[in-house]
Amino acid sequence: MNRREFAQSTAGAIAAVALAWPRWHHRQRPVVRVNGSRLNGHLRELSRFGATPDGGINRVAYSAADLAGREYVIGLMEAAQLATSVDAAGNILGRRPGSDAGLAPLMFGSHTDSVPAGGNYDGQVGSLAAIEVAQTLAEHGIVTRHPLEVVIFQNEEGGKTGSRAISGEVVEREFNLVTRSGHTIGEGIGIIGGDLSRFDTVRREPGSIAAYLELHIEQGGVLERENVDIGVVEGIVGIKRWTVVVDGIANHAGTTPMADRRDALLAAARFVDAVNEVVTSVPGKQVGTVGRLEVEPGAPNVVPGRVTLTLELRDLDMEKIDSIYEKITTAGHRIGERSGTTFSFDQFYVSRAAPTDERLRRLVAQSAAELGLSASRMPSGAGHDAQSIALLAPVGMIFIPSVGGISHSPKELSHPNDIANGANVLLHTLLEADILVLD
Amino acid sequence: MNRREFAQSTAGAIAAVALAWPRWHHRQRPVVRVNGSRLNGHLRELSRFGATPDGGINRVAYSAADLAGREYVIGLMEAAQLATSVDAAGNILGRRPGSDAGLAPLMFGSHTDSVPAGGNYDGQVGSLAAIEVAQTLAEHGIVTRHPLEVVIFQNEEGGKTGSRAISGEVVEREFNLVTRSGHTIGEGIGIIGGDLSRFDTVRREPGSIAAYLELHIEQGGVLERENVDIGVVEGIVGIKRWTVVVDGIANHAGTTPMADRRDALLAAARFVDAVNEVVTSVPGKQVGTVGRLEVEPGAPNVVPGRVTLTLELRDLDMEKIDSIYEKITTAGHRIGERSGTTFSFDQFYVSRAAPTDERLRRLVAQSAAELGLSASRMPSGAGHDAQSIALLAPVGMIFIPSVGGISHSPKELSHPNDIANGANVLLHTLLEADILVLD
Incomplete structure (x- = not known):
């Protein structure tokens, strides 16, 4: 049949x-x-x-x-x-x-x-x-x-x-x-x-x-x-990935008072927290991940001068990814202004x-x-x-x-x-x- | 003379x-x-x-x-x-x-x-x-x-x-x-x-x-x-240094909803911020530094499962170092409880x-x-x-x-x-x- x-x-x-x-x-x-x-x-x-x-x-x-x-x-x-x-x-x-x-x-x-x-x-x-x-x-x-x-x-x-x-x-x-x-x-x-x-x-x-x-x-x-x-x-879901570079100033951890530091890792840490906050503040199933993070020079006795990290956002709606990304960059630049560091963003991957x-x-x-x-x-x-x-x-x-x-x-x-x-x-x-x- | x-x-x-x-x-x-x-x-x-x-x-x-x-x-x-x-x-x-x-x-x-x-x-x-x-x-x-x-x-x-x-x-x-x-x-x-x-x-x-x-x-x-x-x-100043290990669960960044994550890097980021907050909340010239931080597995599309970082505290008063360290460990364990991660501390260096x-x-x-x-x-x-x-x-x-x-x-x-x-x-x-x- x-x-x-x-x-x-x-x-x-x-x-x-x-x-x-x-x-x-x-x-x-x-x-x-x-x-x-x-x-x-x-x-x-x-x-x-x-x-x-x-x-x-x-x-x-x-x-x-x-x-x-x-x-x-x-x-x-x-x-x-x-x-x-x-x-x-x-x-x-x-x-x-x-x-x-x-x-x-x-x-x-x-x-x-x-x-x-x-x-x-x-x-x-x-x-x-x-x-x-x-x-x-x-x-x-x-x-x-x-x-x-x-x-x-x-x-x-x-x-x-x-x-x-x-x-x-x-x-x-x-x-x-x-x-x-x-x-x-x-x-x-x-x-x-x-x-x-x-x-x-x-x-x-x-x-x-x-x-x-x-x-x-x-x-x-x-x-x-x-x-x-x-x-x-x-x-x-669509995926976008960026490399984020946080630039501060590397310095001697013993001789640099807390108030004089431009600690790239401290700024990056606040950024990682901000990514989570922004992504979870919007209704929906979107996800945001900082999966890789590298610190330079990376010694216990040196205030970090540079952090390089990856930001990944995924959602079914590419426009939503873009609007979340805008909020994240705004948060990053604000953290930079307050900590004497600079944030730069470079997209390296997109999957529609x-x-x-x-x-x-x-x-x-x-x-x-x-x-x-x-x-x-x-x-x-x-x-x-x-x-x-x-x-x-x-x-x-x-x-x-x-x-x-x-x-x-x-x-x-x-x-x-x-x-x-x-x-x-x-x-x-x-x-x-x-x-x-x-x- | x-x-x-x-x-x-x-x-x-x-x-x-x-x-x-x-x-x-x-x-x-x-x-x-x-x-x-x-x-x-x-x-x-x-x-x-x-x-x-x-x-x-x-x-x-x-x-x-x-x-x-x-x-x-x-x-x-x-x-x-x-x-x-x-x-x-x-x-x-x-x-x-x-x-x-x-x-x-x-x-x-x-x-x-x-x-x-x-x-x-x-x-x-x-x-x-x-x-x-x-x-x-x-x-x-x-x-x-x-x-x-x-x-x-x-x-x-x-x-x-x-x-x-x-x-x-x-x-x-x-x-x-x-x-x-x-x-x-x-x-x-x-x-x-x-x-x-x-x-x-x-x-x-x-x-x-x-x-x-x-x-x-x-x-x-x-x-x-x-x-x-x-x-x-x-x-x-005296110096004490610890290795801090933050254990979460590594997971697929695409398939793990935000609410289900046990993200070791997010917890570590909050810890880095807490170190700064504790160290600067006490009067004096003490300094506290997270100078090294490593993420595993460290891929853009994987929720971090483990972070290993160094904590260094310096002050002229060793007892002050110890009391700040106590506050920091308390903050770390609290972050761990709230994020489904665990914090462990291991001292590896002391200079009186x-x-x-x-x-x-x-x-x-x-x-x-x-x-x-x-x-x-x-x-x-x-x-x-x-x-x-x-x-x-x-x-x-x-x-x-x-x-x-x-x-x-x-x-x-x-x-x-x-x-x-x-x-x-x-x-x-x-x-x-x-x-x-x-x-």
Whole structure:
């Protein structure tokens, strides 16, 4: 049976969530579910590639472990009746035809590379859940309207190279960057089966992807602490980073009276406190961080003459980041005036916010509700491949709880039941999105 | 003529400063003065040994430049009719007999070694002024009651080795320390004419020195800013240093909401501010410094998990240091409780305060007044050889202004006129002390 027959054949009522859908297909609740036990088994098997003695993995892009993991994943895709290929950028694609060949594909997936001392869930849950969804559809003989495209993006952790190739964001000099594997990105693309000479062909046009869905672990502790099953991701926050230099005058700590000091660290300390005060004085989920701070000359008996620190602000709304930054610079200059020091700010990084599509957010929430799962809306503070694809297509993201909020660590953990829940929400969201006219 | 004849032969009245002197010799103002021009010429000549292109010197202890400078100084001492010798620790001594051979010597001097990128005044002013005083006495045929002992202590900048040999503070493992010259202290002692096998013979007993006087540049900016000619040093401040560790929890800066953070740097910043607040809330000249601060892991996108910093407190009164420290630890623990972090304190350095002798302070102030110079009392925030000798004898110290408060730098500067003033105060204080029964 095809997707429509399937939708019509299943029993159960559906909660009315209609609102502003362009065309809403009234239908009945599907009973199809992924095989959670199989999915968690695949995750365990994948964890062998690059396993470290502490239970984590080192599967940095282009390493031997990465290659072995990719081979394993391609095998799973083939078993799921996907037509696999590796594009010129080295992304693994698995296609399943739809009933309407004229439609753009629905894309879903994640990545299988890791940070150097990583865990077994970041990227891997979303990748294997996407394959499990494809396998479930195959087993149930469900044919969607849209063609489906499972994607395993390459080198997410080292710069989202694979997804940024598709959005056309990769610039040529990146190919010379040496990655944690020891290979440059350019070399790495060849190693994993890409073709640098045809790299540009990977780029897709806006509108050429009907929608992109990604399941991911939260990497924060909000869902676990609030005892919520599913995070409906509102978007990937934008990030701006500045280097802040505080200049005072270095002096002998014994011979310089307190009143005569122009202590750069004292001024910087007041600034760190002010950043916290400004960021928390505004309603919302924005965050502000001073993560690096260096003191010169840095001796116990010398009044600090210079402090260099980093300021990072994140929010879904870039304008809000800018307005908070303005308040912070004002606070910094005021501290400088009062302490005989000077503050200078230099922006060195910006990553635009990537909001998810409101229609897809509602489908994720609706799917969770239909599955009897609790859900709440939240931003993603971390970056994801979905960010790149958001330049071309409506994107949706689904979060599941991370135990203790720990990520990028061998201690990273998501419970098998949450993983199965996430995969089911991905499956149902995909099926609902297939009915929508997203094109 | 001897000292008494000289004192009786000179004209002029003396301001009554008597107060509590054990025996006060009423006498007339001496008109004797050092030759300031000669003294400043000697300083220029000494600056050739180890001269650096930027106008400073590198004359670290045991270097070839140090040896050459010592040879030059010994020549000046011989010209000043001092009987020179090098003790087993490598200190240069120049003796001039007194009229009463039964009295302990009056010692005065400083050091000629420098920090690696040093200037031409720190130690050198006091050393050459001491020799100039001896030469002035010789030229005027003045014989003091006490024997005089001009001393050029070795390796002041590298640990006050010479003066601490005399006070018996040097421990054997110091001989193995490698100095900036590349030689160990043990090797260095041999190089400069000492004898390690007889090192212990250098130690002197309490009471064996009638008094010790040292002229030095201030190394701070107080005298210059307040337009005062002479600093009457109240003592060398005590120092305590602690390592302070602030433990929070490192976390992803994107996925950890502000309310859930246990940010070690935010807590440390509040602590740095609290140190300043506590230290400046108490009347007095105490200083408190956080000079080193290190953040872990120290990345722009990671909430800091640990901060390690140094706390240094200095005051003439060790009990005051302790009471301020108590307030600071209380503030630290309170900040910890409020921010979900913990503070731990570990003392790693203590240097006892060395107050100068009140009788000698008054003589310094009186001598300055007689010479028409303004003077004010002040602590020495920096360490000096006088600190070691204070364990054995009453000590007095005289400061002259440092331009801009700069020291341990090629930019170190004291004006020739101030140097001559300081030497004259040293001369007159010495002659007054000779009359006192200090023994």
